[in-house]
Amino acid sequence: MGKYEQDARRLLEYVGGKENIAAVSHCVSRMRFVLNDPAKADVAKIEALKSAKGTFTQAGQFQVIIGNTVSDFYNDFIAVSGIDGVSKDAVKSAAKQNQNALQKVMSVLAEIFAPLIPAIITGGLILGFRNCIDSIYFFNNGTQTLCDISQFWSGVDSFLWLIGEAIFHMLPVCICWSVTKKMGTTQSLGIVLGLTLVSGQLLNAYAVASTAAADIPKWDFGFFTINMIGYQAQVIPAMLAAFTLVYLERFFRKICPAVISMIVVPFCSLVLSVIIAHTVLGPIGWKIGTFISDIVYAGISGSFRVVFGAIFGFVYAPLVITGLHHMSNAIDMQLIADFGGTMLWPMIALSNIAQGSAVLGMIYLQRKNADAQEVNVSSCISCYLGVTEPAMFGVNLKFHFPFICGMIGSAIAAVVCVATSTTANAIGVGGIPGILSIQPAYMLSFALCMAIAIVVPFALTVIVGRKKGVA
Structure with missing residues (x-):
């Protein structure tokens, strides 16, 4: 048996025993439980375990933060509990029993965009680098x-656009693939559907605004026509089209005899979804996406942008706890498509930095507490690199006041961020390295915002912590 045997046995007891565990798995740093009765989990005792760095519940899963050694802990837990571990996807599926309708929607959004984040981050870095070499007059x-x-x-700049264009202009292909993957239908059909939304035969979405209505190419069917408009970088049209394909495939698979399903199901599903996408869902989705991005952009850039920034900066960290923050990915991508950049994502990065800085304050306050520093230092580093859960749940929420101090620092930084119209090319690394995704013209203003997000939460945490006698 491994070195975590005793803590594993205690954790099994504290979560309510084997009979209370519907499913268990682990990710990079956390044990993920789906509990039949979440109320039976003794959070205080679990967080008192030497191996545990904190707990939280999200998307119907009770999660225990272990750290980098979670795989070893997991193996010992499986051994002492006699429970067969399952995949993360199986845990997510089982967790639906503990989710309300809104949580289920947010969970679906998260699972659609999560596989796309590495590509989007790469694209943001590429656009930032290209702006440095082709847009700054040094x-x-x-x-x-x-x-x-x-x-x-000049050649490097041109070559890198090959990647940037593939990531952002062809985003609907990735979205349609991800939706079909998430929903368990035919992924190749999702890819083909996405390609029909961005085909070179269509008028590029970026050229629609500058093209007269009479000059927009059309499919002419004699008694009616359909505009040949592409949906490059559009998020909502792609999602609507993809879900239409998913449900059409499920419908035809249910009613179609097995002997001909190989032919009928993909043909009918794909052709009908493409027709619906270009005649109904595409135009509607475009208007919805534009409406949402216009509202958010008005909030970020309008007369009350300082108020918007203060509120968003203050509440973003609590949104992470609820899982509602996943909606921001779709909004960011729509802002990028409509306005060439996003002023929302820089505030998200600043919120992450602020929570890390609150932990930095705890590192200073607890500098003589070796046990606390094991959690504090690693949590601070990971938070500054964009992974916030260990910091938020393992440190800040445990003491409460560092979390509030981080929220205050984030709000102040967000006010400066929107006041200076700081804009990112794309979603990037959600911490200090995020400056690489900021448009060159705003890198200095973002650096100022980062300084605020570091200094203010640190200072507030130290001041409040001293008054509370934390050590």
Whole structure:
């Protein structure tokens, strides 16, 4: 048996025993439980375990933060409990029994966008680098960029756009694939559907606004026509089309005899979903997406943007606890499609940094507490690199006041962020490295915001912690 045997036995007892566990798995740093009766879990005793760095409940899962050694702990837990572990997907499926309708919607959104995040982050970094070499006039008295004076860097700039265009313009392909993957239907049909939304035969979405209505190409069927408009970078049209494909495939698979299903199901599902996408869902989805992004953009850039920034910066961390923050991914991508960048994501990165800085304050307050530092230091580092759960649930929420101090620092940083119109090319690493995804013109203002997000929560946490006698 491994070194975590005793803590594993205690954890089994504290979560309500084997009979209270519907499913268990683990991720990079956490044990993930689906409990038949979540009320039976003794949170205080679990958090008192030496191996546990905190607990929280999200998306119907009771999660125990263990840290980098979670796989070893998990193996010992499986051994002492006699429970067969399952995959994370199986845990997520089982967790639906503990979710309300809103949580289920947020869970679906999260699972659709999660596989796309690495590509989107890569695209954001590429766009940021390209802006540095082709949009900043450093040379010849501020009249030329690096690309203007160097054929090599001009070639690099052109080559990198191959990747950037594939990530952002072809985003509907990724979304349609991810939806079909999540819903368990034919992924290749999802890819083909996505390609029909961004085909080169269509008028590029970015050219629609500058094209007269009479000049928009059309499919002419004699007695009616359909506009040949592409949906490059559009999020909601792609999601609506993909879910239509999913439910059409399920419908035809249910009613179609097995002997001909291989032919009828994919043909009918794909053709009908493409027709519906270009005649109904695409135009409607475009209007919905534009409406949402216009509202958010008005909040970020309008007369009351400072108020919007303060509220968003203050409440984002609590939104993470509820899982509602997953909605921001879709809004960010729509802002990027409509306005060429997002002013929402920089505030998200600042909120993460602020929570890490609150932990930094706890590191200072508990500098003589070796046991506490094992959790504090690793949590702070991971938070600054964009992984907030260990910091928020393992430290800040445990003491309460650091979490509030982080929220206050985030709000102040967000006010400066929107006041300076700081804009990101795309979603990036949600911590200090996030500055690489900021548009070059706003890197200095974002650096100022980062300084605020570091200094204010740290100072507030130290001041409040001293008054509370934390050590």
